[in-house]
Amino acid sequence: MSADLSLFNREAALLVQEYPELEHVMIQGEIPFVHGQLLLKDEEGDLITEYSIRMEPGPDYPNWFPWVFETGGRIPINIDWHIFENKGNCCIASAPEEALICRKGITLTSFVRFQVIPYFFNQLHRERMGFFLNERSHGNLGHLEFFMEEFETKDVSIVIKLLNEARSRKEPKSNSRCICGSKRKYQKCHRSAVRKIAALTNMELDHYLKIANDFISDRKVPKEDSITNF
């Protein structure tokens, strides 16, 4: 897989219309990018702060997020600040979350609005208050946290049941009891969450099932993650 550069360029042209502090740069023979100031404003449109950023298509846009870099030296290249230390790009979301968002379809504009701006607001929260408002754990535990949040449970065994349900590709009848054990009807309980997660491929679901099963069996989360492309 490789990034769709022509799509990136088309979308970048639209992005800079909406965000005029960003500039779209295309140089013959080089990877295009967008750079400039990302303005964070309050609800009344007053500027709170701005970050210098650079956005590149990454290796597989739009199947995965573009790469975003903070270029003003305001955020350290440190995994505890959710910056990948090998390339210096921002870790915006856990891998399954990112996969699902991309599978649903993103544009650069929607990516900036719904992912990048909230991420930098969270960085600002960390800068001003000393901690992120919300964050995922590092590694595969962060993936599990995503599924636990999606399925609204802290019980990994329920995550496993629901991931298996998504993996089966067969939906129970709407009036059936939910497999989570809540005694509620499936359609009122986990149907929409399972449908959402079912957008993951079998390979991905198998991978996350393994992480969840390993967590249950020995409370250990594998360090290596073979699915993400980071």
Next chain:
Amino acid sequence: MANCDHLFSKYNDEIRIGSKKNGRMMDSKNALRKRIRKWFKDNHPEYEPKFFIQGSYKMKTGIRTKDDICDLDDGIYFFRKPDVTGTTLQGWIWDAVNGYTDTDPEHRKKCIRSIFAGDYEIDHPVYYKIDGVPYRIAVKDAEFENSDPKEMVDWFNKKKDKEGRLIAQVMNFKGWCDHKRNKMPSGLAMTILASNAKSKIVLNERADITLRDILKEIKKALENKFECIVPAVPGDDLFASYDQTRKKNFMDALSDFILDADKALQEDNELAASKLWRKHLGDRFPLGEDKQQNQSQSRVNSAIITGAATSNPWGK
């Protein structure tokens, strides 16, 4: 989310060497220099001492301990090859300064210490320097060793920021170790650890946040490799002699401090937050007001919280 930055400023003022004490210490340093110069002129005129203030005083990271003691390292340099042992050379310094203070000077491994009881101590490490050879320090009952204290000061000067945040943090760490005692690392070790950690983070305007960030980076570095290499000749590992008990003691102290620092940053009540800092920095850390600092009440912070609400950053 109590912002205790102003309490850290007060704490730094509290542990800083005050102007009166500093004045007395400078007078003593000058008097001892005069005495040493005269002693060599009278007894060994072929040795002409030169002086260079070094260590924490030079780096401006010196503190008053909780016993109200501070120190000054005043290096003595001879630009010739000595024809006596390092111990003899140190002994000459001991003879020169003896009698100036009420208590006898101490002949320590790498310096002669003049003790101004209950007030301060002045250390005189002794070096020689000749062309083509690194600075060499006199060591009691041993050979001279390579040692360049200026290199350490230069290293720190390159690391420090113009706002003085790193200096303030080194003082905080020294205050912490002084409060804990119990074989916590030396001031030099904490200076090196904090400076190394600084290169992994961005110093925050708030001292409480920066302190917690540096603590975490120190812990990460030491969990990776428990060492503290002096960034100057001879490149000693200051933790080489630590046994398991001492290592565990420091690592546990670090973990405890991080735990409470995280709690303090999330604490709304300033008094409660200050008590958490006090657990580690001692009573010289000021108590905050018994008031809530609910950050979400400000319009800007409310906007930040709203803006960040859907973000869940991750990391491998």
